[in-house]
Amino acid sequence: MFLFANTTIYIGLAVAIYSLLIITLGISTKNQRLINSGKGGMIALFVCAAMAMLSLFYLLATSQFQYEYVTDYTSSELPIIYKLTALWAGNAGSLLLWTFFLTLYSIMIAFSRKMKGNPMVPYISAILLANAVFFFFILGFVAKPFVLLDTIPIEGKGLNPMLQNPGMIIHPVTLYLGYVGLAVPFAFAMSALILKNVDDFWIKMTRRWTIIAWLFLSLGNIFGGQWAYVELGWGGYWAWDPVENASFMPWLTATAFLHSVMIQERKNMLKIWNISLIIVSYALTLFGTFLVRSGVLTSVHAFANSNLGLYFLIFMGVAVILALYVLMSRYNMLKRSAGEFQSFVSKESSFLINNLLLVGAAFAVFWGTIFPLVSEAVRGTKVTVGLPFFNKVEAPILLSMMFVMAVCPMLAWQRSTIKNLRKNFLIPSILAVAGMVLMIVLGIQKAWAVIGYGVIILLLITHFLEFYRGVKARRKMTKEAPITALYRLMIRNRRRYGGYIVHLGIAFITMGIIGSQNYDLETMKTVSLGQSIELKDYRINYDRLDQKKEGINDIVYADVTVFRDGKKLGTFQPEKVFYGNWEQPSSEVAIISSVKEDLYIVLSAWEDDGKATFVVKVNPMMNWLWFGSFMIVIGALFAVWNGKYGNVTPRYTGVRKEVS
Amino acid sequence: MKNKIYLGLLIIAFIFQGSFFRVEAKEFDYKSAEFKAVASQFACTCGCGQDHYECDPNTCSLTTEFKKDLVGMMKKGWDKDKIREYYVNIYGEEILTAPEKSGFSLTAWAIPFAVLGVAATALFFIIRKWVKRKGKVELITDYQNTEDEVEGEILSSMIDEERKKYL
Secondary structure, three states, X not given: OHHHHHHHHHHHHHHHHHHHHHHHHHHHHOOHHHHHHHHHHXXXXXXXXXXXXXXXXXXXXXXXXXXHHHHHHOOOOOOHHHHHHXXXXXXXXHHHHHHHHHHHHHHHHHOOOOOOOOOHHHHHHHHHHHHHHHHHHHHHHHOOOOOEOOOOOOOOOOOOHHHOOHHHHHHHHHHHHHHXXXXXXXXXXXXXXXXXXXXXXXXXXXXXXXXXXXXXXXXHHHHHHHHHHHHOOOOOOOOOOHHHHXXXXXXXXXXHHHHHHHHHHHHOOOHHHHHHHHHHHHHHHHHHHHHHHHOOOOOOOOOOOOOHHHHHHHHHHHHHHHHHHXXXXXXXXXXXXXXXXXXXXXXXXXXHHHHHHHHHHHHHHHHHHHHHHHHHHHHOOOOOOXXXXXXXXXXXXXXXXXXXHHHHHHOOOOXXXXXXXXXXXXXXXXXXXXXXXHHHHOOOOOHHXXXXXXXXXXXXXXXXXXXXXXXXXXXXXXXXXXXXXXXXXXXXOHHHHHHHHHHHHXXXXXXXXXXXXXXXXXXXXXEOOOOEEEEOOEEEEEEEEEEEEEOOEEEEXXXXXXXXXXXXEEEEOOEEEEOOOOOOOEEEOEEEEOOOEEEEEEEEEEOOOOOEEXXXXXXXXXXXXXHHHHHHHHHHHHHHOOOOOOOOOOOOOOOOOOOO | OHHHHHHHHHHXXXXXXXXXXXXXXXXXXXXXXXXXXXXXXXXOOOOOOOEOOOOOOOOOHHHHHHXXXXXXXXXXXXXXXXXXXXXXXXXXXXXXXXXXXXXXXXXXXXXHHHHHHXXXXXXXXXXXXXXXXXXXXXXXXXXXXXXXXXXXXHHHHHHXXXXXXXX
């Protein structure tokens, strides 16, 4: 097994190098046979990555502790699902997963029906193969997944209990699918530049792949937040940790690209900017990995510190320099086709402001993340840049972004006149201001909350009007029933209405964030058996403290009965788990969820006489956040779905070459 | 008489001793908003990556002592700025969860907005340049409102659908 597993990696490296060279040679000599050989190599590469994955799955599932990775991340009593998911618990395994996804995406593109006969294929393949060479090199020489130990331990070290959660099964997978996914638009962009062709086909394909990567990045962040909320016992979901920032930055720049590409599509403008956004998004995925794996910054995401990060930094540097070289060499071609704007107030302008704010937000995150290093380099003091900084800096930028999001759908392309603005915005603005006044009257007086919710009211109204006017216009011509008209309107304009669903999802998430950040309540109390804790409308009766054993773990739990306004909601069991093979205990919280708020109960400590200390938290509007996340996924899927109407990828019309 | 007064005071003290004790031993709420304002300013150095408000005293002995010291200072009437100043004087800026808004650290706060400001100004001039260029070349067509646009899109998609049906 040892030989087989390692062979998959080294043969993979050899095949990746061969395929890259042969495809490059095929491109330069215009020899289709060489290209075909390289494409065959890509299948072999995928098989190698898949075999390596299967080998590691097998070793983990059968607890082969002679392997360092199996010993480090599993133990024999671990449930089979977590034995398998331990594959992405450490450096080597997670990079193997990354490599697997990369080879999977590569063959999906190289052998895609839409790409058949397309001269971009060899270029895209070569770029993705260059990535594959790097990853197989890392797996072969830096982070090796199949290392044998000198002595075979009887038992493994076990998996970090924090990672034994359904959220953790899926969070890294989605995140890596997002990270790897951004390599695809990058490869498309570079190929288009090399072929001197940035046409409709390029836009459609690149945008589609960016939406897919964006969707997975969104899912990765959402699952991560959900996991933190349920598993970590601190009642929060986002801590602006460097690793979280690392995945948020490419999300912001990819979002910016998805909007600005519409200007390229409509007006044939911003080509340089769009390609730069793709390069930046791709580079940020590598930069994030560098941050996570190098140990230069303190993070709760505990990947072992190694020189792995340095390799990523070097690879990122090389990739960015080459990409910029290609971009500069095509500068005149891209600049030549620049168009014009008709007015300051137009949809085009609002997209540019959207880009300014999104990229500005990404820069602020980047600056905050690296500032400890800057500070240390300049004056020798490594300051901490944590949650208070990011909340203060990002809040105004992202709130402005929400405002642009609210206004943009109602602005006309080309130009919006005063008459147009009045017609579209007078009523929504009046309603938003009325809503803000009502909030103040009702006692919501925190400035951020009032402004934030006011902007969201505006957003909800403008988006409703978009749907309403669309249905009305359709019904005028077709006399369809309203629901039929809405359905047909949406499936015939998937991208537009999918985008609006995503906007609504973002609005719900924002409402959840504003509510939970500004109006949360928390208390920590020590109570004797039979006593109760009161917080807001809740009364929590402490009924019992007991202990149980589950496998090798000891669990201390408390029975608490929760009442709201005197009405019994039920009995719940917050727990503290002590692991047989892990030093740190963890809290299993009790969450009583409703549309309005979550009651979050943590059993913090206890004494011999039965007294127990509880942390009780009321987190308003948490379900709004999760519902918004769900809408984002639905919206993105709706937009990217290959429907019957209006989503046809145009034929490639660019430069023809002899090889494809 | 004097003895009677002393005895009376002793009895009163005896009667109310319970309440004195209760006042003394009254539990401090480490999750109160007042404590959050103070403790969330300081980063815990146990490696948890959290601040002293969030860090769990059951798993971190460092934060237990730190929290007690903070409560002591709060009881002395120190406000959050004074407590912050006290710790910065001892440990330096490293102990804070966010950089100071003075000296070199001010750049952490200012640069994002400065960059945004410069980029916004540049964007303004770029759009102005594009608008001017257009204005000279072409007569401005009448505005196109959203409703017309939606109708246009629907119409073109319906034509497209018909075309697919028959061609």
